[in-house]
Amino acid sequence: MPKAYPYVGPKEIAARASGSVPGTVFSSADDLAAWVQAAETSRGRVTAMFVVDAAGRLRLADRRSEHVACAGGSPVLAAGEITLSIRAGRVVAEGVSNQSTGYCPEPESWPAVSAALAAAGVEPPEGYSTELSFRRCPRCDQINVIKDQLLECAVCGSALPMAWNLGPATEV
Ligand SMILES: [Zn+2]
Known part of the structure; x- marks a missing residue:
């Protein structure tokens, strides 16, 4: 979908x-x-x-x-x-x-x-x-582009989730 x-x-x-x-x-x-x-x-x-x-x-x-x-x-x-x-x-x-x-x-x-x-x-x-793979930092809200598969916020250093989390995306 x-x-x-x-x-x-x-x-x-x-x-x-x-x-x-x-x-x-x-x-x-x-x-x-x-x-x-x-x-x-x-x-x-x-x-x-x-x-x-x-x-x-x-x-x-x-x-x-x-x-x-x-x-x-x-x-x-x-x-x-x-x-x-x-x-x-x-x-x-x-x-x-x-x-x-x-x-x-x-x-x-x-x-x-x-x-x-x-x-x-x-x-x-x-x-x-x-x-590109995007993640939103759960701590500081920064939108990160994942580089070298490093799941770490570029601003605050917090761990980023494995799964895409910019939603809510809706199925159409
Ligand atoms: Zn952050």
């Missing part, structure tokens, strides 16, 4: 994002290609922010945006960063991560990304190219 992840980041960022336009949804592969072309850097690729919204649709926004703005403040099935390029007229996903400290989605959110990419006309890669 896919899970919907609520926003868990700082409230002031959510407040700042509340008036902004959500990330772009694409009705066709051509639409998406035009977006990538318009955003492309000189090296022919663009790294954008993405969410998969509760309806399973891919939404893209500028990388300097916020995931909560990209999602219109709503829960998401997945969130992270995606690098896109155009080869032979088709959009290619070169890399996808679940890097979103606003939503802290689990690595298990990948199937939602895969399905959303396929629906947007992009052949999905095998999985996240960069896969």
Whole structure:
């Protein structure tokens, strides 16, 4: 079952994002290609922010945006960063991560990304190219990205739980 992840980041960022336009949804592969072309850097690729919204649709926004703005403040099935390029007229996903400290989605959110990419006309890669594991410190509330499987809070040194604890995520 896919899970919907609520926003868990700082409230002031959510407040700042509340008036902004959500990330772009694409009705066709051509639409998406035009977006990538318009955003492309000189090296022919663009790294954008993405969410998969509760309806399973891919939404893209500028990388300097916020995931909560990209999602219109709503829960998401997945969130992270995606690098896109155009080869032979088709959009290619070169890399996808679940890097979103606003939503802290689990690595298990990948199937939602895969399905959303396929629906947007992009052949999905095998999985996240960069896969992050998030935990909230039970003592100081800091959101940690687990590095080298070290379950220790970077701020206060407390032990972090084995299981993802940024919830409550709901099954959809
Ligand atoms: Zn801590």
